[in-house]
Amino acid sequence: MQKVHITDVILRDAHQSLIATRMRTEDMLPACSMLDNIGYWSLECWGGATFDACLRFLKEDPWERLSKLKTALPKTPLQMLLRGQNLLGYRHYSDDVVRAFVKRAAANGMDVFRIFDALNDVRNLRTAIEATKEAGKHAQGTICYTTSPVHDTASFITLAKELATLGCDSIAIKDMAGLLTPYATSELVKALKDTVDVPVHLHSHATSGLAEMCQLKAIEAGCRHIDTALSSWSGGTSHPPTESLVMALQGTKHDTGLDLQKLQEVNDYFAQVRKKYHRFESEFTGVDTRVHVFQVPGGMISNLANQLQERNALNRISEVYAEIPRVRKDLGYPPLVTPTSQIVGTQAVLNVLTGKRYETITNEVKRYLQGGYGKAPAPIDTGLQKRAIGKEDIIDCRPADLLKPEFEHLRQEIGHLALNDEDVLSYAMFPEIGKQFLELRSTGHLVPEPLEIAATGGNGVQKAPTEFNVALHGESYHVKVTGTSPKNQSLRHFYFMVDGMPEEIVVETLDEIVLDGGTQGAVKSTIGSKRRRPAADGDVVVSMPCNILDVLVKEDQKVSAGQPVLITEAMKMETEITAPISGIVKAVHVVKGESVNPNEVLIEIGAE
Numbered sequence: 001m002q003k004v005h006i007t008d009v010i011l012r013d014a015h016q017s018l019i020a021t022r023m024r025t026e027d028m029l030p031a032c033s034m035l036d037n038i039g040y041w042s043l044e045c046w047g048g049a050t051f052d053a054c055l056r057f058l059k060e061d062p063w064e065r066l067s068k069l070k071t072a073l074p075k076t077p078l079q080m081l082l083r084g085q086n087l088l089g090y091r092h093y094s095d096d097v098v099r100a101f102v103k104r105a106a107a108n109g110m111d112v113f114r115i116f117d118a119l120n121d122v123r124n125l126r127t128a129i130e131a132t133k134e135a136g137k138h139a140q141g142t143i144c145y146t147t148s149p150v151h152d153t154a155s156f157i158t159l160a161k162e163l164a165t166l167g168c169d170s171i172a173i174k175d176m177a178g179l180l181t182p183y184a185t186s187e188l189v190k191a192l193k194d195t196v197d198v199p200v201h202l203h204s205h206a207t208s209g210l211a212e213m214c215q216l217k218a219i220e221a222g223c224r225h226i227d228t229a230l231s232s233w234s235g236g237t238s239h240p241p242t243e244s245l246v247m248a249l250q251g252t253k254h255d256t257g258l259d260l261q262k263l264q265e266v267n268d269y270f271a272q273v274r275k276k277y278h279r280f281e282s283e284f285t286g287v288d289t290r291v292h293v294f295q296v297p298g299g300m301i302s303n304l305a306n307q308l309q310e311r312n313a314l315n316r317i318s319e320v321y322a323e324i325p326r327v328r329k330d331l332g333y334p335p336l337v338t339p340t341s342q343i344v345g346t347q348a349v350l351n352v353l354t355g356k357r358y359e360t361i362t363n364e365v366k367r368y369l370q371g372g373y374g375k376a377p378a379p380i381d382t383g384l385q386k387r388a389i390g391k392e393d394i395i396d397c398r399p400a401d402l403l404k405p406e407f408e409h410l411r412q413e414i415g416h417l418a419l420n421d422e423d424v425l426s427y428a429m430f431p432e433i434g435k436q437f438l439e440l441r442s443t444g445h446l447v448p449e450p451l452e453i454a455a456t457g458g459n460g461v462q463k464a465p466t467e468f469n470v471a472l473h474g475e476s477y478h479v480k481v482t483g484t485s486p487k488n489q490s491l492r493h494f495y496f497m498v499d500g501m502p503e504e505i506v507v508e509t510l511d512e513i514v515l516d517g518g519t520q521g522a523v524k525s526t527i528g529s530k531r532r533r534p535a536a537d538g539d540v541v542v543s544m545p546c547n548i549l550d551v552l553v554k555e556d557q558k559v560s561a562g563q564p565v566l567i568t569e570a571m572k573m574e575t576e577i578t579a580p581i582s583g584i585v586k587a588v589h590v591v592k593g594e595s596v597n598p599n600e601v602l603i604e605i606g607a608e
Contacts, residue, residue: 002253004219005041007079007201007227008242010270011069012044014233017205017301019280021053024448025065027273032072034266039258040076041225042112045069046105047080048338051088055430055437059446063108063422070109077138079112080105083338085124085400086117089429090339090364090573092373094403095127097410101425102131108422114172114203116142118340121374122162123398129166140201141168145175145188146295148333150378153184153191160196170199170225175214176297176337178207178237185214189221201225205237205297209287212240219254230263232271236286237301243267279451284317294321295328295336296345304345311545316352323348330384331368332376343368346573354543361388363567363574371395417442432549432569447478538581538605541598546570548594553603557585565603566590583607 015023028045035043046066054062070078085092087101102113113132117124125141132139141163143156160171173180173188180188185202192200202218202225204211215226228234231241246258282305296304308314324336327348334340343364351357367373369385371394395402407428411418414427417438427434440446450469467480479498535541546568553565559579566577587604596602 003224004245004249004254004256005225006242006245006256006258007042007044007203007225008035008038008040008230009044009203009227009239010035010230010233010242012046012048012050012081013227014229014238015277016049016053017238018233018236018282018285019274019277020282021049022057022277022280023273024058025060025068027276028065029068029072031266031269031273032069034262034269036073036075038076038262038266042077042079043073044079044081044114044227045073046078046110047082047088047114051426051429052433055426056433057449059437059440059448061422061437061441062426063104066105066108066110077111078109079114080110082113082115082128084115084117084128086339086373087128087429090342091367092124092399092403093428094406095400096405096407097425097428098127098400099131099134100407100421101428102128102137103135104422104425106132106135106137110137112138112140114140114142114174116144116172116174116337117374118144118337119334119374119377120144120159122159122166124374124400125163126166127400129163129168133167138169139167140170140172141166142172142174144335144337145173145180146177146333146335147179147292148328148377150333151335153188156188157191157195160192164196164198168198170201171196172201172203173218174337175202175204175211176335176341177295178205178211178291179295180204180214181210182213182217186217186221189218189223193222199225201227203227204239206235206240207237207287207291207301208289212244215240215245216248219249224254230267230270232267232274236288238285276451290321294324296321296324297336297341304349308349311353313353319352320345320348323351327351330381331365332378332380334368334376339364340368340373342573343373346570350543350575358384358387360543360575363576372399374399414438445478535601536604538583538586538607539601540565540577540580540603540605541601542568542577542596543598544570545595545597546575548590548592548596548602549574550592551588551590553579553585553588555585555588558608559583559585559605568596577602579603579605581605581607 011028015021046062051062054060054065082088085098087093087098113128115125115128115132120143129139129141143159145156163171171192189200189202200223202215202223204214204227206212219226226245227239228242228245229239231243234241243260243263246256246260246263249255284301284305304320305314305317308317308320324344327344328334328336331344334344336344343362346362347365350360350362354360366388369380369388370392407424410428411424414424414435417435418424418427423438427438437446447469470477470479477498547570548566549569550567552567553559559565559582561579561582563579564576565579568575568577583605585603586606590596590602
């Protein structure tokens, strides 16, 4: 069979790669009838970072998105990206959770499961593949392509044989960073076709500018399934354009049979949709040949740029790019794909922004160095490993073998907020964000992040509305000012509803701004001001803006130097903050859920 089949990634990886996964379901559904009549082999529309973005930023139920898309696309198979034992979160889950997730995804409309492991550790793929086959769906095993001293065609062929043995219906080459070159593609596809008797798919990002050539060489070598993106969302960190490949193959033995007129009509729609999301566009999503050095995958680049911009450090992105290969080498050359791309990328950011390598080590890096994600492709830096995990045992078995069944425990934890198994699974993927989403849903206060930043009034005065959405360090809140104490007082009480919950703060008036409704006064938290002073030897501080996930100590508690006192989250990664000295906790200035900055003293520890 010579015909080439197309999987379009317009509903998932294209916008993940270009606007940090911000496209809303409301902008997908109007195009579905057009997409459904094109004749794609499949449409990738779920998985990857879409689940996280739906809950965290868009305040959409990702399960509801899937079921709506299935209803709107009855003729076209739907495809998702699944991280093996990681599913769609950032840790390994027990086998019962993996099986439950695949079962519910299939029931809600998923047809093709592209299953990968960030380390290409087959042990982490087995359960998800088995569950997909049990559900009667297409299990696609995945080779995460990368280059390093330990990765070559022979190693990828060994992996392909193992995937075929597990019963995969097809095998995908996942070139998430655009590292393939045309002749390397030809060599790999030919070797795969000679070795395994299942279809081969090619998924390649256009970051390096070589992807179109790689696609053509893959087709000449026998690959009959290619991933593309409609042209208005193609190129750079996204993918080669669908229409261009269709035109290139038209009239040949590989003709896709797709109608260019229909493609152009639906592309016109998505070209207009993209304008709506201009706030999330980045200058770092175009062609960049440096990718062969820093290897950052397409879906991570737009996120990395946004995260650095939130920390007023976008000017340091080149330093982060240079640090990423060094961290990757220290960790044994893992392919950079979720979650390892986030693990390596966040640690590189910390190394750059703190000014000292590994002064702060995320919990995920510690877990990785312990073996909690699987076997690293190459030996890791033993000095770093010892520093990160101390005397804890190294995990050399399949990490999930150490996990007890946890689905029912998760159901009990989330309680009445979960209306079905899907809600339990949302909580399992992202405990803090998932719980917040379910709480907001229960009170009817799901409000997505704004698409536009507030504009300045005609008189040059910035208006501050009495009801608004605010995004702080990746979290979105709906705030309504309900009242204040009288003006012309140095200290005033302000009353708010934050995501439906009443809040009160005491503020100090510093300067005047104009609020809708005539209320005046700029505010400064008197509680927060206690944290803003030069840090002493026993003060606990953070090296970058973050959220407080947990406070582990109380006032008057005795602590030892190096003892964890806080758990923070920045860029989706958790970090334990430890006591700088041994002593007594004199004061705690933070609470769980608060956002904090590097110039603040969070906990005071004094000598005994």
